[in-house]
Amino acid sequence: KQEVTQIPAALSVPEGENLVLNCSFTDSAIYNLQWFRQDPGKGLTSLLLIQSSQREQTSGRLNASLDKSSGRSTLYIAASQPGDSATYLCVECNAGGTSYGKLTFGQGTILTVHP
Amino acid sequence: NAGVTQTPKFRILKIGQSMTLQCAQDMNHNYMYWYRQDPGMGLKLIYYSVGAGITDKGEVPNGYNVSRSTTEDFPLRLELAAPSQTSVYFCASRTPGGEKLFFGSGTQLSVL
Numbered sequence: 001k002q003e004v005t006q007i008p009a010a011l012s013v014p015e016g017e018n019l020v021l022n023c024s025f026t027d028s029a030i031y032n033l034q035w036f037r038q039d040p041g042k043g044l045t046s047l048l049l050i051q052s053s054q055r056e057q058t059s060g061r062l063n064a065s066l067d068k069s070s071g072r073s074t075l076y077i078a079a080s081q082p083g084d085s086a087t088y089l090c091v092e093c094n095a096g097g098t099s100y101g102k103l104t105f106g107q108g109t110i111l112t113v114h115p
Numbered sequence: 116n117a118g119v120t121q122t123p124k125f126r127i128l129k130i131g132q133s134m135t136l137q138c139a140q141d142m143n144h145n146y147m148y149w150y151r152q153d154p155g156m157g158l159k160l161i162y163y164s165v166g167a168g169i170t171d172k173g174e175v176p177n178g179y180n181v182s183r184s185t186t187e188d189f190p191l192r193l194e195l196a197a198p199s200q201t202s203v204y205f206c207a208s209r210t211p212g213g214e215k216l217f218f219g220s221g222t223q224l225s226v227l
């Protein structure tokens with residue numbers, strides 16, 4: 001059974017700090033990995049998607065990296081703002097055989113950025 | 116494009132009642148998924164579909180049924196609702212080519 005683990009479970013930082021969220025996965029046949037944010041009572045919004053052939057993706061203040069050999073991905077948020085407060089989810093997509101297209105979710109990191 | 120549309124947004128059921136959660140997408144995506152999210156837990160896959168007429172069980176299919184008669188629609192049926200089915204339900208879709216996963220806004224269901 002594939003597993004995705006996110007560390008830390010919760011993080012509270014002052015505004016302006018750079019921060020790193022960690023995701024580890026056990027799937028050796030990863031197809032891609034996607035980072036989402038979820039606001040309370042809302043759905044999930046896609047932030048970045050990294051294909052298995054890529055090492056990183058960037059969007060604005062966000063940078064996500066992927067290291068297949070170690071089974072790790074990180075989400076880097078630069079100059080954090082109160083509006084970044086949300087739960088961040090890491091989702092791994094499998095590439096192999098009958099599991100193709102299956103997604104495994106981490107439990108999320110709850111981020112609070114205080115003014 | 117409206118994206119992935121889920122209805123209803125909220126629903127309260129009595130034990131033993133049945134209902135259908137609707138999900139529709141207008142992006143011509145082949146892959147569609149149903150997840151449930153319990154407080155403090157990750158999303159768990161209930162059922163998924165790789166195309167019209169094809170469905171398969173996920174991690175937690177018991178108590179649910181699905182159908183996929185068209186590419187656009189993927190309804191989730193709850194028969195004989197139980198308190199353990201109280202959760203937030205999310206529908207999602209994607210293309211099989213590794214593109215982004217799109218989520219609906221969720222249905223909050225309470226079974227009392």
